[in-house]
Amino acid sequence: MTTTPAADTVTTAAALALGDDALVLSHRLGEWAGHAPVLEEEVALANIALDLLGQARVLLSMAGDEDELAFLREERAFRNLQLVEQPNGDFAHTIARQLYFSVYQHLLYDRLAAGDGPFAPLAGKAVKEAAYHRDHAEQWTLRLGDGTDESHARMQRAVDALWRFTGEMFQPVEGIDGIDWPGLESAWREAVEDVLGRATLTVPDGPRSGAWKAGAGRQGLHTEPFGRMLAEMQHLHRSHPGATW
């Protein structure tokens, strides 16, 4: 395959966007280790985090040196969605974040896998993993939403709180070709509204972008909790450059 330098640059930017989504969400899910409500769920969240980390390694390697990109970039250089950097909150918040993201990733990768672009091989692999992540999130949304008064209230609070970060997902990403973004968005809305409905939850009606406007994370503008997360994720590598086991 011959590509012009310009096409490479564009692919690199897109690989960073998708790779940073996977890396940052993987780290957030890893924070549950030792804290999850039950052992099975601890293992499930760690396994989902591992799948995402594997995807991040492939994607960041398409953009450069994976370790340098993960551990030596400043906050403004990360291109992930603001949704994935949001703190874990209570378990309902984590599940709402998983629901919004995994439905998006499953639909997007399904479309990328069907094409012949540079992301098709990874997407073909990752879409099968994302299907399990989506199933996991949907099942928990149903259980919590259609559970006790307490779990219902918490799940509703969580889907409401994260709603404003969902608009950004459908801003076209340069370097990802052949995606009908409005079509992706309506497929996402339909799927999410179906799950929320079955979970006896109300579909949030607030704005789907925050003060930073949609597209902020993809432009390197992040929310306050992200800086603290990065500090924890990067400090070992930065404090001990070149350290090995």
Place this chain on the structure above:
Amino acid sequence: MVTATPLTPLEEQLLELAGSVPDPELPVLTLRELGVVRAVRAHGTDRVEVDLTPTYTGCPAVEVMSLDIERVLREHGVREVTVRTVLAPAWSTDDITDEGRRKLREFGIAPPRTGAASGPVRVELGPTRTGEGGAADGTREPVRCPHCGSAETELLSRFSSTACKALRRCLACREPFDHFKEL
């Protein structure tokens, strides 16, 4: 899914050797039975390339598999071994051989059902149990207990000791067991 060009006798022998390496996490299976060694290319007798595909993108066993393949081929006189990780076409549990499935069952792990491409079975709340009638949607054969063979089993957790397994329990003999998930 070996390369389109026919293998030389040397390559066949090397493929056999690479495929005989045990899986680091499930040592009852060889890499050939798991279906992850995709191709072997020999350049002369000194330099060999092996294509390996991961079961899951984040599978931490891939690095150990690569090192084991390198070691085995070096022990058989190949001076330079390169193991490449290839993603496409994506690995599926359908790539596990019949022999591999039998060994998994003997090891106490319910093997994946075939026709894996469809991924997780969508279920409504409640019916996480499978009986003789198959899965909740009636389209799939049931997951059988690897200990007593009963078709009456229930899902405990979608993710078990590794990403590739789910945790189930047999309703007949009450033993919990791992199920290699369809992928």
